[in-house]
Amino acid sequence: MSQKLEVWQRGPLPKIIPVLQPVAHALLQAREEINEYMNQFPASLLWERPAGMASTGFHLQHLSGVLDRVFTYARAESLSEFQFEQLKEEGSDSVEGYSVDALVNRFNNQVDLAIEQIKNTDESTLPDFRGIGRAGLPSTVIGLLFHAAEHTMRHVGQLMVTVAVVKNNEDKNRGNN
Numbered sequence: 374m375s376q377k378l379e380v381w382q383r384g385p386l387p388k389i390i391p392v393l394q395p396v397a398h399a400l401l402q403a404r405e406e407i408n409e410y411m412n413q414f415p416a417s418l419l420w421e422r423p424a425g426m427a428s429t430g431f432h433l434q435h436l437s438g439v440l441d442r443v444f445t446y447a448r449a450e451s452l453s454e455f456q457f458e459q460l461k462e463e464g465s466d467s468v469e470g471y472s473v474d475a476l477v478n479r480f481n482n483q484v485d486l487a488i489e490q491i492k493n494t495d496e497s498t499l500p501d502f503r504g505i506g507r508a509g510l511p512s513t514v515i516g517l518l519f520h521a522a523e524h525t526m527r528h529v530g531q532l533m534v535t536v537a538v539v540k541n542n543e544d545k546n547r548g549n550n
Contacts, residue, residue, distance in 0.1 A: 380405065388492045392499065392515070397491050399522035400440075403529045404484045407436070410536050411477045415543070419473060423538040432532035433476035434463045439524055440483045444490050446505050447517040491518065 381398040389397050411433075419430040427435075438459050445452055452460075499515040512520070 386488075389488075390494070390496050392496065393491050393494060393518060396518045396522040397488055399526050400484050400487055403436070403525045404481055406529055407433075407477060407480060407532065410533050411473055414473050414536060414540075416473050418539045418543060419471070419476075421539045421542075423535060423542065426535065427531065429532060429535050429539065430471060430476060431463060432528050432535065433480060434459070434471075436525055436528050436532070437476070437479045437483045438463055439528075440480075440487050440521055443517050443521040443524070444487050446503050446512070447494075447514050447521075448490070449501075449503055487521065494518070 379398075380402040381395070385391070385394055386397050386401075411429075414429070420428045422428045438456075442452060442456060442460070445456065494514065499513065499518075501514050503512050503514055503517055504510065505512050505517075
């Protein structure tokens with residue numbers, strides 16, 4: 374029986390320096406898992422908040438937003454007004470106009486942009502200082518890139534549990550009707 378190998382088990386990715394391979398592997402693994410778990414996910418469950426926790430829709434918005442923001446800081450750039458608008462929208466209970474496919478595609482696109490940036494990251498810049506946010510909290514290029522990968526995988530795990538819980542609740546509710 375052949376099992377699907379995780380991204381990191383498939384070997385080095387082309388055009389990515391060795392020290393950033395784990396970042397790229399984590400982001401690509403996250404994309405595969407999100408696309409699998411969100412396949413045929415009912416739009417009616419997107420904003421359900423089991424036990425008052427974050428919704429699936431929030432996790433999808435946040436995953437894309439964090440990658441966008443952290444990779445912006447890694448380039449030593451400030452956030453745009455659009456990025457601030459998206460940040461404000463994350464977690465809003467009155468989110469309309471988003472489909473499951475649109476949120477998944479947004480995340481997929483953000484992973485593609487991140488991988489491209491990783492490919493173009495000069496190894497000599499990895500220890501360079503990068504300020505985070507308006508306060509300029511201290512970090513480095515490598516610190517930001519690794520944080521992006523770690524934070525992404527944390528939310529993928531949370532999203533997977535949320536998806537399972539809301540689907541299970543829906544199945545139970547259907548059985549009671």
